[in-house]
Amino acid sequence: MNRNSPRVMVLLLSAFFFITCSKTEYLSSMGLQPDSLIEVGVWDDFSITKPVITDQEGIDMAGYWPDGKISVVKNGNSGKFTLYWGERYSIRTEGNTPFPEDHIQQVLPENRVFGKGINEIAGFSDGGAWFIGVHRLKDGRLAGFFHAESNWGGLTAYKSIGVAYSTDNGRTWSKGKKILSVNYEKPSNSRWSGLGDGCVVYHEKSGQFICYYSAHTTGKGGDYKICMAATKDPSGAPGTWKKWDGERFSNDGYDRESNTGGVDHEIAGLTARSGANPSVQWNDYLQKWVMVYAGWNNVIYMSASGDGIDWEQPKAITDAENETANYPNLISEFGDQKGGAVVKLYYGRNQNPLGKRQFAHRVIDYRKN
Template sequence: MSSKFIVALISVVFPAMPAFAQQRLPPHATLIPAAEISLPGPADSNSPFVWSLDGSQVQVFTSIDGQVQQASGPTAFTVGTPTAVAWVLPPPGGSWMESVVRDQDVLYGYYHSEVTSPDCDNNGRVRPRIGAARSTDEGRTWEDLGVILESSELSLCDTPNQYDDGGVGDFSVILDADRTYLYVLYSSYGPSLASQGVSIARMAWADRDEPEGALAVWQSGLWLPASASTDSDGATAWTYPAGTPIYPARRSWHSADGIADAFWGPSIHWNTYLRQYVMLLNHTSTVAFNQEGIYVGFSARLDDPGSWTAPQKVLSGGGWYPEVLGLDPASGTDKEAGQEARFYMTGHSSALIRFERLPLTSPLRKKSQGRSGPGAQ
């Protein structure tokens, strides 16, 4: 009997186990109480950190009431008194600097701004949008590069929502590992339930100095570009597609009964221990943004938005704008952290967040052992 025949016979009688026989469960995150600390300035948005090129100084940007402040020091926990940043020409609607990316000696900032909707007549609500800025003096002065993402949907002028009648904002950005694309994870407050939740867009990093119209929005599995038109003054206007949410709302931000069920305000970082991206999320239960809890999701790939895991609850209630601060000297920021990191909400931290890899599981073995847990017969 030839050796080839024996190998073929063995492969028929004992077929190889399928590739999916073992799977790793999503990571897990827990909070560990720690001494309370706060950022150097008050914050009502995400607060980015960025290190100097030589790793000797870290800067933190905090924003409140549409004003940005900057503080710096040798560590993230020993920074000086914050001072207001300057703008060459400030963006309309104020600015909340939610993310900052270093590119050699240039800083690129990404801000949330809030303008009155042109569709509504002074209804006491705002229509947020996302813009970009550039600094060549380590963040002390910023040049506005324009709006890079806004909603294409009309505002809902008679909304019961306490703050927003539409728009997009409350976001976080991260640059991919090979610095090809900048990814923007953002909250959508448009009138359509299908568009509400946390969505994602991306821009070629090569377009960072001329970012208007450069973002492509993820919709139904495709990255769809903005479309250009010319307004009455001859200026180019950009219309962005509505995104397909990674984490969709289940009840509208504009529900007449005041009850909402929606994720918003993501913050994202690369976790060096998990070798995955981690997204922290707010979850609201009302149109007044009452906090139901803080959640976390995981993904190994930015370019596959469908790969994000189902959100896991980390904390009931809590404050807004959950984010991490990595603890590694000269590299830990809100965009990079390890197994343990500081956990902040609205600029205050009284806990560490610890990430754990869960063991491999075998669906075939679990099936042979029978069912367990709720509903088992």
């Protein structure tokens, strides 16, 4: 008998089995799971627990956390997680989990690694620099995207977004350069202006970084709304970013010669609710991108997208009658870039007139009960 005969027989039997049964039965017989059998949750069908408050006593800037994005980077060698707490002084902590409650006692002045008084640049980041997404690049460096503020002597700020790099695992950083700006320079008179309060994710399928941020738009009911910009540069370098124009990424992110960027356009699906401070992650269980952001009505909203570009109408997930909520962050056992059936929502709760707030979290469960 020819040595290939058994192999031929297996192929013929496999083909016969595939023809005489369903695709599902065939794939199951081979130990594979067809897409139709993979459990996929529904983004707007979930349970959410009551808030748990984490004590801030004794830490740096106690009472002002969170104040934007909390970025998570996993160390591939040790398996430990590094968190970057976004404030005008960005703080670095290390631990065995990605969850902030396990890191918060390290939020101390000696762990400040970036921002005001460290890497500040006049007219750009003299008011502070908040990390809004930290990513490990293929060359081993870390890219730290940050929200920058420039003041007039008070708290009012002109905002923009930049990037800095680290070669020592986030302990020290380059000064940083601007990547996104509005289409006008810093005003001579003090007023809240510019763009920022965002997050940066890496989109594996399209091979690009996407920054979701808040900027004042001139569309229907002009207000500060969620916008986006993207780059396919592997390091997210300055001069490579393009803003969304309503149909594609074509408007300049930032032009160094003019010191301005292009016009900002809101994301169409999110126009019903203005706001800021988006936190975005890919969810393996839902097979969608999920975004939470803070509305100006002190409510946190959630939306979802199959491609990170077209977003569904947002749904309120907190209730202003019971609590005020802002600065949301989605973090799972994998970190801030990827989620699963269960994720944690961290946010600032019941902020008082002085800006102090509780550091709260809830557990979101997308599995059907």
